[in-house]
Amino acid sequence: MSFPSSWTTPPQQPDALLFERAAQRQSVLTKPAGSLGRLENVAVQLAGLQGTVTPAVDRVQISVFVGDHGICEEGVSAYPQAVTAQMIANFANGGAAISVLAKSLGAELEVVNLGTVADVPPNLPGVIDAHIAPCTRNFSEADAMTTEQLCAALSHGDAAAQRAADKGSQLFIGGEMGIGNTTSATALASSLMSKNPMKLTGPGTGLDVAGVRHKAEVIILAIQRHDNDDDGEDAIAVLKAFGGFEIAALAGAFAGCAARSIPVLVDGYIASVAALLAVSQQPDIRPWLLFAHRSAEPGHEAILEALDAEPLLDLGMRLGEGSGAAVAIPLLRMACELHNKMASFEDAGVSNRDQE
Numbered sequence: 001m002s003f004p005s006s007w008t009t010p011p012q013q014p015d016a017l018l019f020e021r022a023a024q025r026q027s028v029l030t031k032p033a034g035s036l037g038r039l040e041n042v043a044v045q046l047a048g049l050q051g052t053v054t055p056a057v058d059r060v061q062i063s064v065f066v067g068d069h070g071i072c073e074e075g076v077s078a079y080p081q082a083v084t085a086q087m088i089a090n091f092a093n094g095g096a097a098i099s100v101l102a103k104s105l106g107a108e109l110e111v112v113n114l115g116t117v118a119d120v121p122p123n124l125p126g127v128i129d130a131h132i133a134p135c136t137r138n139f140s141e142a143d144a145m146t147t148e149q150l151c152a153a154l155s156h157g158d159a160a161a162q163r164a165a166d167k168g169s170q171l172f173i174g175g176e177m178g179i180g181n182t183t184s185a186t187a188l189a190s191s192l193m194s195k196n197p198m199k200l201t202g203p204g205t206g207l208d209v210a211g212v213r214h215k216a217e218v219i220i221l222a223i224q225r226h227d228n229d230d231d232g233e234d235a236i237a238v239l240k241a242f243g244g245f246e247i248a249a250l251a252g253a254f255a256g257c258a259a260r261s262i263p264v265l266v267d268g269y270i271a272s273v274a275a276l277l278a279v280s281q282q283p284d285i286r287p288w289l290l291f292a293h294r295s296a297e298p299g300h301e302a303i304l305e306a307l308d309a310e311p312l313l314d315l316g317m318r319l320g321e322g323s324g325a326a327v328a329i330p331l332l333r334m335a336c337e338l339h340n341k342m343a344s345f346e347d348a349g350v351s352n353r354d355q356e
């Protein structure tokens with residue numbers, strides 16, 4: 001198995017002229033220039049990325065990638081590992097936060113199961129079996145995944161982007177579920193950015209102060225161990241070292257969307273780490289990414305900074321699943337409506353600035 005081409009080839013850059021045209025349209029709408037603030041920027045960005053004068057986010061695909069983590073053996077999460085598999089059934093039965101949000105938005109929701117330790121009932125609606133292994137290996141003892149497993153995870157992400165393209169999706173949201181994945185994400189980010197894990201480690205699902213310290217120590221020791229491997233610190237090396245399947249699949253999906261010219265709305269902490277991995281692999285992916293919200297997980301700030309990203313919302317959310325991105329969709333829809341439907345000064349017979 002080899003890496004998907006979206007991972008090894010830079011995506012096409014969006015056409016700068018389309019952004020200029022959209023900005024020009026914003027400048028003639030009946031409002032003081034710039035008065036709709038970031039709603040203007042986001043509409044211009046979507047118009048440029050979608051290659052249209054009338055941007056829209058009516059057709060949204062949400063893919064939630066799920067995988068378990070061997071690092072849970074080290075006691076790094078407030079919740080038991082069995083929750084990962086249990087949540088797959090909850091996604092399918094409509095009870096999870098992202099299920100409710102997807103339904104409310106009329107968005108396509110699919111769940112890509114890359115491997116769980118506990119059993120998942122067969123044939124759940126909307127759940128795709130993409131089994132790689134029951135979980136990644138405990139990265140304080142060994143590499144979290146093999147090169148083959150990494151290729152498989154990236155390819156499952158790329159396949160989700162292909163499904164989004166086949167359905168004519170105007171925007172992609174990648175969600176994740178995997179107990180222990182804030183530990184993987186923090187190890188990945190610390191290693192990639194050469195930052196002290198003590199500064200990035202947070203409570204995840206709700207660790208207390210002592211729990212956060214223990215989690216940071218587990219990450220520090222694991223990074224020291226992997227540094228001896230002389231692997232280098234590129235996206236592929238850190239993903240193999242620290243996992244997880246669902247984070248790799250997210251990174252693969254983001255690369256796959258950029259390759260197919262589908263804009264991505266990035267969710268919180270975990271999804272932003274996947275975005276950082278994808279951008280470090282192919283810097284030209286960055287223009288295809290919009291950032292939905294600032295997670296309450298403390299490490300998010302440094303990752304946003306590294307990506308030069310200014311998210312739209314700051315609601316104190318720290319769930320994942322793609323939920324923060326889903327919550328931002330109504331804003332994006334309104335930004336598009338304003339861009340497409342407001343009258344121009346000329347059409348409405350309203351005098352523009354400095355006009356008699």
Ligand SMILES: Cc1cc2ncn([C@H]3O[C@H](COP(=O)(O)O)[C@@H](O)[C@H]3O)c2cc1C
Nearest residue numbers: 077079176177178179180181182204205320
């Ligand atoms: C019921 C439940 C639903 C979730 N949905 C997302 N997460 C989030 O929390 C987990 C990461 O936190 P940690 O690293 O502390 O385990 C991931 O599964 C993430 O998606 C959930 C967590 C729980 C408990």
Ligand SMILES: O=C(O)c1cccnc1
Nearest residue numbers: 268269270295318319320
């Ligand atoms: O912001 C996130 O993505 C997040 C934060 C805590 C736990 N799970 C996900």
